[in-house]
Amino acid sequence: MNSIVLWFNQTGSPPRFDAFAARWTSVCFLIATVLLAIGVYAALAVVPADYKQGESFRILYIHVPAAWMSLMIFVIMALQSAIALIWRIKLCELIAMASAPIGALFTAVTLISGAVWGKPTWGTWWTWDPRLTSELVLLFLYLGVIGLYSAIDDRRAAARAAGFLAIIGVVNVPIVHFAVTWWNTLHQGETIRLIGPSKMDGSMLWPLLVLVAATKFWYLGSVLLRTRALNLQQESRKQWAIERYGVQS
Amino acid sequence: MNHWQYIALAYGAFAVLMAWDFIAPRLSLRRTIRNIHLNQRRKNTP
Numbered sequence: 001m002n003s004i005v006l007w008f009n010q011t012g013s014p015p016r017f018d019a020f021a022a023r024w025t026s027v028c029f030l031i032a033t034v035l036l037a038i039g040v041y042a043a044l045a046v047v048p049a050d051y052k053q054g055e056s057f058r059i060l061y062i063h064v065p066a067a068w069m070s071l072m073i074f075v076i077m078a079l080q081s082a083i084a085l086i087w088r089i090k091l092c093e094l095i096a097m098a099s100a101p102i103g104a105l106f107t108a109v110t111l112i113s114g115a116v117w118g119k120p121t122w123g124t125w126w127t128w129d130p131r132l133t134s135e136l137v138l139l140f141l142y143l144g145v146i147g148l149y150s151a152i153d154d155r156r157a158a159a160r161a162a163g164f165l166a167i168i169g170v171v172n173v174p175i176v177h178f179a180v181t182w183w184n185t186l187h188q189g190e191t192i193r194l195i196g197p198s199k200m201d202g203s204m205l206w207p208l209l210v211l212v213a214a215t216k217f218w219y220l221g222s223v224l225l226r227t228r229a230l231n232l233q234q235e236s237r238k239q240w241a242i243e244r245y246g247v248q249s
Numbered sequence: 250m251n252h253w254q255y256i257a258l259a260y261g262a263f264a265v266l267m268a269w270d271f272i273a274p275r276l277s278l279r280r281t282i283r284n285i286h287l288n289q290r291r292k293n294t295p
Contacts, residue, residue, distance in 0.1 A: 105267075222274065233281050
């Protein structure tokens with residue numbers, strides 16, 4: 001137990017985190033790229049067409065992993081912000097703020113792929129359905145966090161203000177998730193369950209699981225890289241940063 | 250549009266956004282490292 005706490009404390013120091021992120025970013029992106037290549041190939045060329053929706057159901061393979069990531073990243077962002085506010089851990093602030101653009105990206109992928117899937121399936125690109133609307137609100141919350149963090153000059157104060165917004169905004173996450181249960185909606189209900197049997201056949205399910213894993217590794221790589229960049233921006237006048245990066249040719 | 254064109258549109262948007270996520274933080278990091286280097290060089294120049 002003590003060794004785990006020690007590891008967290010050590011990795012939380014800016015120079016150690018910089019070295020840690022530099023080492024693991026490429027590994028995460030490499031795993032994510034391999035999994036993405038396998039998953040996208042299987043989604044487009046291996047799995048059979050759906051008996052009802054035909055070929056258009058293949059959009060599910062990017063839509064669902066992106067939607068799950070959009071929710072998961074917001075929860076991580078709110079948790080990191082809460083930890084940063086309570087214990088004043090600078091690295092948690094940076095992780096929370098680095099997560100915002102990645103979450104916004106996955107939310108945008110969800111909304112765009114959903115609109116493109118909606119046109120051949122529902123006959124419309126967009127409708128003010130509870131699931132779609134709450135996901136759009138999630139995108140605005142991400143953009144609000146990014147905007148607030150950029151608008152305040154003092155980096156620590158900016159992270160605290162944006163962190164508050166993330167903590168308040170996390171209430172939207174269960175609304176997005178349960179929108180298909182709580183209200184009558186055009187959006188289909190749960191097809192894939194983490195606990196219990198899924199309504200999807202195994203031959204169609206495995207590429208989805210591969211792409212879910214790929215997006216997780218992508219997030220890990222991206223958050224390490226973005227946190228490293230933010231960390232270095234704030235530490236650029238510190239001795240360790242000058243010694244490590246000030247003498248490059 | 251047929252179904253494959255919708256699929257191409259969705260996967261294309263996904264690829265563009267992921268490429269942005271791959272490139273943008275690298276450019277930011279490179280800019281920061283360059284600034285540290287330039288500041289240090291300016292400081293060392295008599």
